[in-house]
Amino acid sequence: xxxxxxxxxxxxxxxxxxxxxxxxxxxxxxxxxxxxxxxxxxxxxxxxxxxxxxxxxxxxxxxxxxxxxxxxxxxxxxxxxxxxxxxxxxxxxxxxxxxxxxxxxxxxxxxxxxxxxxxxxxxxxxxxxxxxxxxxxxxxxxxxxxxxxxxxxxxxxxxxxxxxxxxxxxxxxxxxxxxxxxxxxxxxxxxxxxxxxxxxxxxxxxxxxxxxxxxxxxxxxxxxxxxxxxxxxxxxxxxxxxxxxxxxxxxxxxxxxxxxxxxxxxxxxxxxxxxxxxxxxxxxxxxxxxxxxxxxxxxxxxxxxxxxxxxxxxxxxxxxxxxxxxxxxxxxxxxxxxxxxxxxxxxxxxxxxxxxxxxxxxxxxxxxxxxxxxxxxxxxxxxxxxxxxxxxxxxxxxxxxxxxxxxxxxxxxxxxxxxxxxxxxxxxxxxxxxxxxxxxxxxxxxxxxxxxxxxxxxxxxxxxxxxxxxxxxxxxxxxxxxxxxxxxxxxxxxxxxxxxxxxxxxxxxxxx
Numbered sequence: 001x002x003x004x005x006x007x008x009x010x011x012x013x014x015x016x017x018x019x020x021x022x023x024x025x026x027x028x029x030x031x032x033x034x035x036x037x038x039x040x041x042x043x044x045x046x047x048x049x050x051x052x053x054x055x056x057x058x059x060x061x062x063x064x065x066x067x068x069x070x071x072x073x074x075x076x077x078x079x080x081x082x083x084x085x086x087x088x089x090x091x092x093x094x095x096x097x098x099x100x101x102x103x104x105x106x107x108x109x110x111x112x113x114x115x116x117x118x119x120x121x122x123x124x125x126x127x128x129x130x131x132x133x134x135x136x137x138x139x140x141x142x143x144x145x146x147x148x149x150x151x152x153x154x155x156x157x158x159x160x161x162x163x164x165x166x167x168x169x170x171x172x173x174x175x176x177x178x179x180x181x182x183x184x185x186x187x188x189x190x191x192x193x194x195x196x197x198x199x200x201x202x203x204x205x206x207x208x209x210x211x212x213x214x215x216x217x218x219x220x221x222x223x224x225x226x227x228x229x230x231x232x233x234x235x236x237x238x239x240x241x242x243x244x245x246x247x248x249x250x251x252x253x254x255x256x257x258x259x260x261x262x263x264x265x266x267x268x269x270x271x272x273x274x275x276x277x278x279x280x281x282x283x284x285x286x287x288x289x290x291x292x293x294x295x296x297x298x299x300x301x302x303x304x305x306x307x308x309x310x311x312x313x314x315x316x317x318x319x320x321x322x323x324x325x326x327x328x329x330x331x332x333x334x335x336x337x338x339x340x341x342x343x344x345x346x347x348x349x350x351x352x353x354x355x356x357x358x359x360x361x362x363x364x365x366x367x368x369x370x371x372x373x374x375x376x377x378x379x380x381x382x383x384x385x386x387x388x389x390x391x392x393x394x395x396x397x398x399x400x401x402x403x404x405x406x407x408x409x410x411x412x413x414x415x416x417x418x419x420x421x422x423x424x425x426x427x428x429x430x431x432x433x434x435x436x437x438x439x440x441x442x443x444x445x446x447x448x449x450x451x452x453x454x455x456x457x458x459x460x461x462x463x464x465x466x467x468x469x470x471x472x473x474x475x476x477x478x479x480x481x482x483x484x485x486x487x488x489x490x491x492x493x494x495x496x497x498x499x500x501x502x503x504x505x506x507x508x509x510x511x512x
Contacts, residue, residue, distance in 0.1 A: 054158075214434070240417075
């Protein structure tokens with residue numbers, strides 16, 4: 001008997017339908033075709049063990065399993081359940097009445113228990129798009145898939161529960177959650193707050209400007225000056241995620257298997273801080289079984305690279321294109337996938353190998369050549385994509401010992417949200433542009449044109465401070481954000497002056 005069971009395969013952060021055809025014929029062999037990987041091929045042993053444990057008999061027939069479309073590679077153990085159901089249905093042990101109404105996915109344990117899979121959210125989205133009544137998945141993925149409304153999420157604990165459901169012997173109550181309550185309940189709870197930061201008012205101001213315009217930021221300063229401490233607090237002042245941003249971010253983490261058990265939606269902007277030993281593939285994605293990299297896992301959030309010069313130069317250079325295009329296209333001989341990568345890039349570094357160049361109390365032991373060599377590890381094209389470059393000095397004892405809390409993140413966040421609202425209205429007609437950092441040269445000319453006095457100041461600064469030509473557009477973008485924070489329609493000279501102050505590394509004589 002020939003039966004068809006419907007499953008899904010992941011491509012990038014989306015899913016495509018896979019039809020599992022099972023035919024039971026006279027004979028004794030088992031064939032699994034349709035470009036399965038080793039994990040899929042091993043499903044035979046897991047299914048056989050699950051059948052025996054639950055008192056079922058593997059058919060004494062020739063079983064042919066075809067996974068269509070056959071030219072797309074099928075990966076992972078999530079096909080165990082649909083293949084098992086297909087085998088039983090082909091052997092007429094399961095009714096086929098419901099098989100065309102549900103998309104089925106799940107990994108089988110040797111006892112028939114169902115274990116969570118990757119990508120339940122994009123699979124649920126695809127099932128709804130294709131018009132299925134529901135999906136049958138492991139209980140561990142129920143909360144994640146239940147984000148999709150209008151789809152019956154039938155969560156099962158084991159193989160026998162699914163069999164009884166398909167035979168009409170047991171009902172599975174569809175799993176539901178209140179998506180709006182889930183989305184809004186955790187948006188304002190953060191583990192770190194800027195009120196805990198002593199001093200560093202100018203640096204906190206730079207963080208506010210960066211958050212308000214979505215600008216990339218680089219901190220340079222000696223050890224212990226608070227670079228990592230402040231970076232960890234950046235998500236607490238970023239504007240709340242929209243429901244679409246939350247869904248897109250959750251899909252990426254779902255495909256990567258990064259969602260914690262029982263989680264449904266990611267409601268806070270991600271903060272990713274990979275170690276400097278990370279490889280290029282781990283950072284941007286890809287690999288033998290393609291997965292999103294750290295830059296995609298930070299989508300709609302913050303990618304923080306601590307001690308930037310310690311990263312391999314080739315690793316840093318692969319970020320140039322995604323920081324500009326806000327997406328990753330990974331092309332290999334056997335596949336081509338695209339991952340979103342719209343991130344705020346934040347980095348920190350010491351000013352020299354010993355870390356104490358320009359320190360007010362500790363002497364630097366590095367030569368000018370060593371300092372230049374150290375700074376040269378960061379290429380000009382990468383610096384070109386960083387809008388704010390700020391120098392940090394250690395906090396004096398008087399500030400450290402001050403028991404009074406600083407301005408809380410909630411107050412800073414209110415100003416950031418107000419500035420972002422101005423930008424949303426400004427770019428409402430511009431597709432794919434949501435904040436000042438994303439402005440193209442044409443949009444800069446339209447919305448960030450300096451007046452005559454500001455233009456004169458900018459020209460003078462670029463001449464006297466030896467600022468590079470690439471700093472021009474960045475200064476205007478940042479000045480536009482500073483003006484938005486003040487609620488000013490036009491850029492004024494003091495906005496330009498503050499923006500110029502955030503271009504420390506563009507000075508040709510820096511470090512001399």
